[in-house]
Amino acid sequence: MAGAASPALLSPTNAAKQKEIKGLLLGRYEIGKLLGHGTFAKVYHARNVKTGDSVAIKVIDKEKILKVGLIAHIKREIAILRRVRHPNIVQLFEVMATKSKIFFVMEFVKGGELFNKVAKGRLKEEVARRYFQQLISAVAFCHERGVYHRDLKPENILLDEDGNLKVSDFGLSAISEQIRQDGLFHTFCGTPAYVAPEVLARKGYDGAKFDIWSCGIILFVLMAGYLPFHDKNVMAMYKKIYKGEFRCPRWFSPELTRLLTRMLDTNPQTRITIPEIMSNKWFRKGFKHVRFYIEDDKLCRVNDEGDDVMDCFSDPSFSESDSELETRRKLTSLPRPASLNAFDIISFSQGFDLSGLFEEGSDGGARFVSGAPVSNIVSKLEEIAKVVRFTVRKKDCKVSLEGSKDGANGPLSIDAEIYELTPTLRVVEVKKKGGDRLEYEEFRDRELKPGLQSLSSGHIADSSYLPSDTE
Template sequence: MAAAATSPAGSDGARTPRQKEMKGLLLGRYEIGKLIGQGTFAKVYHARNVSNGEGVAIKVIDKEKIMKIGLIAHIKREISILRRVRHPNIVQLFEVMATKSKIFFVMEYVKGGELFSKVAKGRLKEEVARKYFQQLVSAVAFCHARGVYHRDLKPENILLDEDGNLKVSDFGLSAIPDQIKQDGLFHTLCGTPAYVAPEVLARKGYDAAKVDIWSCGVILFVLMAGYLPFHDQNVMSMYKKIHKGEFRCPRWFSPDLIRLLTRMIDTNPETRITIPEIMDTKWFKKGFKHVKFYIEDDKLCNVDSCDTEEFASLLDHALLEPETEIESRRKIPILPRPASLNAFDIISFSRGFDLSGLFEEGSNGGTRFVTAAPVSTIISKLEEIAKVVSFTVRKKDCRVSLEGSRDGVKGPLTIAAEIFELTPLLRVVEVKKKGGDRFEYEEFCNKELKPGLQSLVMGEVADSSYNLPSDTK
């Protein structure tokens, strides 16, 4: 659905009932415009952020449909991937919202159209093709460094902004290291036939980084030639050409370009050129400038609930701090910093707005509560509780493990507590049963843990959504 972010905005005329409903769901923050793209499970609308007037693309996913056909993990992975990849040459995810029936991705609106539209008119000038290719490789290198592999790179999934800069989009088929099998390879058959690497077609496992490099090579060939290196009306015949690596470079390709393409479109992934080697070639380096940009780790977007006031008020405390404050805290660490909760984590604070519940059956047996107490005070409280019941305490940074000394029905009771930073003034403590019997855990929570930690829980949020103990499994 790469084209979704490229079409012109709709008119400001009368809205359909569906558009009015969506506007309400989004708390009136986005004026929904024209439908600009549609897939099997999602629709993409142009919208306007009413606070600043900027255009965005909103991808609306039907939750019921994706759950029925087992795409739960797929959507969860896409969210995880989009959290990792913020780069000037990658379409940006601004925020994620959800209701009981829909999931909304608020994306960067890219006005310039697909790269495919430019290539469809004929081959590009070498300096233009080189610029696009440099930006593409820069984006792909960044993704790989963050453990993300696109696996469906093609001109249709590459957009151009109004300044003519390239933006990689559509990470729906992307992969992360968690999907690697025991042999260290990926095995999912995916991609677009004309751009897919031969090892993917062979179905014997593949290195996803090398697959992306092959696709980049095919894209470069298309930019410079105006046609595909492997093409046949019969798909099986085309696959045979890909498997053999049969392609010819036009006469206008320079020797340096031919050498680069030959190493990228190499049927042997073991000898195929790597990203650092590509960036070190003479053809690539001509006029190349490294992109400098600031990334604020894992704080990519805000998330609002459309039907939970508690969540909306909590979010007010979770707005991003000024960049100068973030930098100064990094330079002068006093105590181990808790991991920062980002917008995606905050979703789980409200049961009516719990994305983890969309993707996983049941609960993880954990309980969270919000506190203004310092990390050191929280840890001290946990140590005091452990001392009273003769539990062993193990600490690592902002994680604390309380381990019982006697065997219960299902072995020793073990409880893990982890501290997260919500804002510079607020912490979230998550408590889970890691081992032992459920009844013993609940008894421990009611008699020891809850009374011991109650003084830390913030009164204004100390209700059934946040308080100890929780129902565990």
């Protein structure tokens, strides 16, 4: 077996589950250690008993994804991964299903995330260029196949044992069939630090131009060791992105600076295209076209009874009940906050520490995570304001609280803005707008914190399966 099972897997419950997985896989894969897990899936290292090759197997709980309405999302992800067979993209080998589980058998990539390399500091130009060339080759292939990643970042790029780049995590991807009549996508998604300005404008965007912008951010990070647009405050960072104001460090060559300026052009109409990038002088240095052959664009997709795995989605148990449809209609009628990726919000916290989501920033602001609906959070803020006799002003997902007493610096006023992490998690960003800082801190700690934390869900959901589109 390639890798021993972790102690957690040896408990009676987990051992039984592991045994179940082995049985369901008909002995084709020997399950090894748990590599990671989220709300809807667990990923194991495994070995193909016939070939001896290592693979990664994502085990998805059908019941959980059914409850949150992610069936269509997973079907789309399977369809996308079937389209993008490329040497610089993590491969999906096959999909299997049982009555309770879905199994994604994926390529096992040993080298870890590209992010881990960048976290140690900027890369040498020739190394960064090689990674960038492979990234653009993969992205160009995706676009040719009508697939747009929409969440490109170093954390979603893996390296194999030979140092070759592998694009992963197509959970927020979209396909050309989802484009609206205006020829654009309209879903607000992606990682805040890598999102294109036209996405922030919410007027529709070209998926290819979105990916090109993200690739530009990645190239800057590889070469500089830091982000071109960054701020601890999400909205302040968005303003920087929207204006497109950044400065290249002195060690960037003029050719590289010109390329980045064209990739990080805030106007998508004049932003450089993939063919133009691939003909750029800086890009072409040492570039070799990847030659490969796709034998088959079909996946071996069977369940334990020999049926096609996609049949599991047509099972009556996977259809929504009238009450579920009514609940969905009610939810979609509410004001919808900005959708942000849970694990990417964490990146704004100092030291990439999850606890930063529940702590104060250097500016006195604070963030709180809650599983409560937006309406409940707004009601809680109104309740808090009523207790201390504050005036409340509401607009969509933003609430302003204003005190009536004049302090040392005028009446205390506080802004609270609600963002969506996932369909079941929200983050509330609170900051002082006016008034005395000490008065604000006392109000925050004695009133806001206890009230908002009483709504906290107590956990962070898996970002691998965010239902990213209503297109």
